[in-house]
Amino acid sequence: MSSAGGRMFRRVLVGFDGSPGAERAVRAGLEIGAEVVAVSVIPKRQVETEEDERAAFQSEAQPLKAQAELFRGEAEELGVAYRFEAIAGWHPAETLAELVEERGFDLLVVGRHGRQRATHPGMGRETRQLVEQTSFPLLVVGNSS
Secondary structure, X not given: OOOHHHOOOOEXXXXXXXXXXXXXXXXXXXXXXXXXXXXXXEEOOOOOOHHHHHHHHXXXXXXXXXXXXXXXXXXXXXXXXXXXXXXXXXXHHHHHHHHHHHHOOOEEEEEOOOOOHHHOOOXXXXXXXXXXXXXXXXXXXXXXX
């Protein structure tokens, strides 16, 4: 099966939380050769004002954006369109799944483990939720050997 232009995947969403697994997921997405959008789901916070909410969001989003932007050179070398987005959400797995559906991505790529690896051996909680509950194409990138 191939799509227009001979590529199975034209638009790839990558879940990016800054972990080593997320970095491997970005690289895997870039190697597919499709447009890649790396997305960090920033947890919503219970705060008193909108200003506090914006400040908390920016505080978490900025370092992730800087880290994700390190892949821009690899994308350019591969001739792949690449961008990063930070989005506020209550549940990362649900937010990523909604983005795949709403924006028409062909594939979601995630790391096997996120930032909570130490507390979730085997497969991370968010990744496990995606594996168990989604019906769209999902690539889970494991550890490098």
